[in-house]
Amino acid sequence: MYRLPSPRPHVLAALLLALPACGDSSEQNTSGSDSGTSQGSVTITATAGSDSDSGASLSGSDSDSSASTTAGTSGGTTADTTAGPGTSDTGTLTDGPKFDVGEMPDVGEQVDCECGNAGFSYIWIANSHESTVTKLNTETMAEEGRYLTRADANGDPSRTSVTISGRAVAVANRNGGVVKIWASEEFCDPDINGQPGVQTSTGMNDVLPWGQDDCVAWYSDMGHQRQRPVAWTAGVLNQISCEYEDEKLWTSGCSGAEDITVHLLDGATGDIEESVTIPGFECGSYGAYGGAVDSQGNFWASSLTIPTSHLARVDFATMEVKLYEAPYAGYGITVDSLDRPWMASWTGNGNVTAMRFDPELEIFELATNFVANSMSGIQEDAEGRMWMNYWTHSAGGVTLRGLTYVDRDTLQVGPPIEITDAEVRGLSIDFDGNVWSTARFANTAYRYNPTTQQLDTYSLLNGPYTYSDMTGWALQTAECGIPQG
Template identity: 35%
Template sequence: MRSSPRLRWRSTAVTLATLAAIHGCGDAGGSTTSDGSATQGTSPTGTAGTMTGTGTGTATETSGDVPTGTGTQGETQGTTTTAPTTTTPTGTTTATTTEGVTLTDTDGTATTATTTTTGGMKLDMGGPPVCPPDDQPVTFDYIWIANTTQGTVSKINTMTGVEEGRYYTNPVPGSGEPSRTSVNQFGDVAVSNRNPGSVTKVMALPEKCVDKNANGVIDTSTGPGDIRPWGQDECVLWHTTLPLADGYYGGARPTAWEGVAQDPVTCETPVPRLWVGYKDVNGVAHFARLEGDTGAILDDVQRPGWTTNTFGPYGGAVNSAGDLFVIGYDNEVSIRIDATTLEIEELGLSPGQYKYGMGVDQNGNMWVGSFSGTDHMYFYDPVAKQWQGMGNGGNNGGGALGIAVDDENRVWGAANGPCRLIELDGDTKTWTNQNITLPDCGSPWGVSIDNEGYVWVVDKANKAYKVDPDTYEIKLVVTGLVNPYTYSDMTGQGLKLVLPQ
């Protein structure tokens, strides 16, 4: 599995859209843009389930305090206001960026603060081109990490470790409890808020933002110390509220963009739609599909009697057809929603009870983390319609939370008890490393793959690690985050695994 010397992603490869749900956290709701205007969509009725229309690394951080507070399995609610820093574990040459952050690469080479990939085709369609290449600006150079108790999301350059923007995700500063971030095939992010339930879209590139005040420039955040007031950041495109049951426990959690291909006849690329799941006051699970440019709710697929406990739908990811796979948390509910018919398929019982982070590999199989029990990871084959437990991930007291799959079909888990990164060979279904050390790690939660193939682990102790998947060397540690309870497709590489060709 380590035949490639450095992480080498095929241009056609795409990481799976892991929208792993965060722990613990009607009818279709209205969509409200960041400037307060309402939008509505319409949709047909569905079958098999109700569908209604509304249509740089460090060994230390500037603050060693781990957030404290209430919540199940350590999920929120602490507060931290540490100033962000980015450092590296080794090296001799440093460079001070415009953010005031000193960066040093492990090979001693100073990094720069801005590196962005834009333009060019996003999909290798194969064969002779029929249409001119889709030249929409695109970037996968960022990881988007939610600062849960601050009510913001951080945009961090994965090559430099510099945080280039921070944005409120809810109209009331400090509210929303954002936890899931999902990146689409152009690099833009959707952030789901658990309480009050809502979803917000932020554009990654200024050239795609909207000059709302017509002053000829894009007014947007430049870093963690520059959080613009709600409605004044022109890269925050829209905000849609969702009618949850009781806020925190109802969601919203599962969040996943579909992947779309250029139409060979019209040469147009459809606007990707976004899936978001939550639960209403009657225990009905809703899976809303939103229009990607406006946030208007197009479809609302409903599954009554979602759970016997307090939590709503927990994690979600899509396959190449745009079908949404969804898992519950401490119950056995797992479903697949057909992207075309909107029919619901029940996936049956997994071998164990607790299911947490999840994602879909390039073959359309589902991988799910579990933080307790004999199996620390589960595999679901949608063709055979079978679940399989992967056994103990190296410690009886803790297992995998966030899950990510790379294009070599290595499955990575952010593991607790103790804090570590674990690795499983997805082809042979065997553990390849059950104890990859993360120095000074406090509480690992999310895991994601960046555009170069490095593995990122989000630590609730206000930092994130960038790890070489071949050598396990810590390349960067980014600090200054605020209770970063995030585990989902934070980079878009999960989606890239399953983009339609």
């Protein structure tokens, strides 16, 4: 595995100096160029707006030119927040540090904690057809657990998100509701089902009835008909215990023709702490299609709308909303180690592989030298490559579907890596640098090693339709930066 970096300053426990939490730190990993203006890229300016009806047109769309076009509408979007169930009158996200700074506490001996994963690695893949989620060991390729995601076994789960410690996963049901599951028996509650000891699933043929698995921590039903995005915040790293505390969970849902509502949940209980509705981000047929967090815990959500997609940002501290209009339809979403959201291009976009958004300049930059279209997830690896699946690739001689990548800084699209004739959608990176892809109709997960080009498969899934942060790698990259390895 990669050697994990020390935590960025804002994730250290505030008790070290008994000062307010430094959540506004903007320090980032700045390795590599940030220009994105070389051949094969296009820059599009977008101003934040609440109800944009205008898209974007490109001037100079061929791959050897660079064009600049203005898109979107003027005027920012600010939405009021509402407290949800389980919210107390004190200690909200905007209250500041939750301790008395009048006297220096005894913090004990300081420890050099590492930022990120606890040392084990699983990929959590939703089995949409049976309303379960698989816990697959990324090193051994063995399935070590399979869990129901809703009591009626009709959740149609899809997106999964793993905590930065790797200890738990949250799974969103597309038919509504979110469930949290522990990754190891040591964290499970032996009293959940009333029997002595911990009873939990050990694999695909051992799915316990609802309410009988001691490693299912909680289930939260928000009453939505459509619910897809789910993304953990890192929480706060306590430098004394080296434990992550106060983890929160973002999700979003909607029903009918209403605008989407974004919720911030208490990661320990599943209670809704705060909610905000985003005007102009309509529910449509899907609502928010994907979500990811940046290093400050802010939530980025995208839509699958044609011909252009929404991109929304919800501020972690204030719940303030900004809404942008992307120039093309996006699919999977991630945030890179420089805090820039990326969207993989929808298969119908004829000349764009992926879109990168610069939050400082509020511009979309497009990867266009090769065109790799698919309905895919997207994620950065430790080499600064934004991996995604393709269904078609403009390089000559491509007969199979497979993997490609976009350079994080130059926006250059890499060559095709053919792996299958199946429809590949899910995409995630594990902690050994392997690239994972899932094919829902082939019931298969593919593990590709970019160094050795070895390809391994696991084919006992059931409608694997997950293309979010299935391993926790993306959260660690956004929070901790690129590891040294």
